[in-house]
Structures are given as structure tokens and as C-alpha cells.
Amino acid sequence: MSIKPLIILPDPVLRQVSKPxxxxxxxxxxxxxxxxxxxxxAPGIGLAAIQVGEPLxxxxxxxxxxxxxxxxxxxxxxxxxxxxxxxxVYEEGCLSIPDYYAEVERPAAVRVKYLDRDGKLQxxxxxxxxxxxxxxxxxxxxxVLFIDHISKLKRDMVVKKFKKLARDKPSGSKAPGKxxx
Ligand code: NI
Numbered sequence: 357m358s359i360k361p362l363i364i365l366p367d368p369v370l371r372q373v374s375k376p377x378x379x380x381x382x383x384x385x386x387x388x389x390x391x392x393x394x395x396x397x398a399p400g401i402g403l404a405a406i407q408v409g410e411p412l413x414x415x416x417x418x419x420x421x422x423x424x425x426x427x428x429x430x431x432x433x434x435x436x437x438x439x440x441x442x443x444x445v446y447e448e449g450c451l452s453i454p455d456y457y458a459e460v461e462r463p464a465a466v467r468v469k470y471l472d473r474d475g476k477l478q479x480x481x482x483x484x485x486x487x488x489x490x491x492x493x494x495x496x497x498x499x500v501l502f503i504d505h506i507s508k509l510k511r512d513m514v515v516k517k518f519k520k521l522a523r524d525k526p527s528g529s530k531a532p533g534k535x536x537x
Contacts, residue, residue, distance in 0.1 A: 357393040361408070364452055377414060380471060388473055395451070401419055401489060405497075415431050415497065416430050431472075436467070437466075439466050440483075440487075446488045458503070458506045465481065466481075468490055
């Protein structure tokens with residue numbers, strides 16, 4: 357397993373729509389393991405493949421607390437089948453938008469179908485933090501970020517701040533807008 361560099365706002369890679377995965381094989385499982393290791397290292401509770409520069413419809417989630425046994429979940433080609441009318445609000449953050457948090461309102465429960473790491477079709481009825489996390493990560497697969505769910509004023513401020521941070525990076529690091537693969 358290896359830790360992969362994270363793609364950070366405003367990198368346009370984050371706006372790509374990820375492609376469906378056609379085959380669940382060893383290489384894909386290796387990517388899932390690398391994503392989990394990268395997520396644990398950050399640390400975070402969810403990560404989509406595009407955040408490590410792979411435009412594939414796969415995401416990983418682990419909601420176990422620090423003192424609990426790890427509970428890694430791999431979701432391949434996840435698809436929301438149903439969303440509850442009821443809403444819930446969580447303070448969200450994103451490994452691609454470090455140190456920024458904002459309250460986001462989303463459906464409180466979702467039914468999602470996906471393939472597991474063995475390529476087996478599964479369905480989950482998620483609620484609470486798992487429902488929010490799944491929606492946040494599935495958004496990533498469609499090039500959507502959690503800041504797209506907050507006010508334009510707040511979003512513009514965050515994007516401006518990250519554009520400035522990218523510009524001010526020492527030479528040798530990637531320029532704003534440059535793709536990394
Ligand atoms: Ni995120």
C-alpha cells in the first residue's frame with residue numbers, strides 16, 4: 357500500500373466526471389487499498405478516487421472512531437436509488453479543501469447500490485453520518501464539491517483563498533490549473 361498525493365482545490369481535476377469501472381481486479385483493489393491508506397494518513401473518513409487523480413467511480417469510507425476497530429468500506433460504481441424527504445445538517449470538510457468546514461443540508465437517508473471490492477452487487481440503506489458521507493463522496497464522482505452546496509458568497513471566498521494559496525506555493529510545485537496525474 358502507498359500514500360498518494362491529494363488533489364487540492366482549485367485543481368480542475370476535481371471537476372472531472374469519473375468513469376464507471378468495468379472490471380474489479382487486483383489493480384483496482386490495490387487502488388482501493390492505497391486510497392484507504394491515504395485517507396487514514398490524512399486523516400479523513402471518506403475519499404473518492406478522483407481526489408488522488410484517478411477519474412474512476414470508486415470511493416472509500418471508514419466511520420470507525422479512533423479507539424474502534426477500523427471498518428473500511430469500498431464502494432464501486434455507487435448509485436443513489438432513493439433519497440429521504442427528511443433532511444439533516446452536518447458540518448462537512450473535505451481532504452481536497454483542507455481546514456475549511458461548513459454546514460451542509462442533505463437528505464437524511466439514502467439507498468445506494470454499488471459493487472463491493474469483490475465485484476459483488478450490494479445495496480445499503482444509509483442514514484446519519486454514513487448517508488451524508490456517501491452523498492459527499494458520490495458528489496466527487498460527478499465533479500461536485502461540498503462547497504457547491506453552500507452560498508455563492510461563501511464559496512467564492514473559499515475558492516479565492518485556495519487560488520491564492522496555490523499561486524503562493526514555492527516554485528517547483530504545480531501551478532494553479534495544471535493537471536497532475
Ligand atoms: Ni471531499
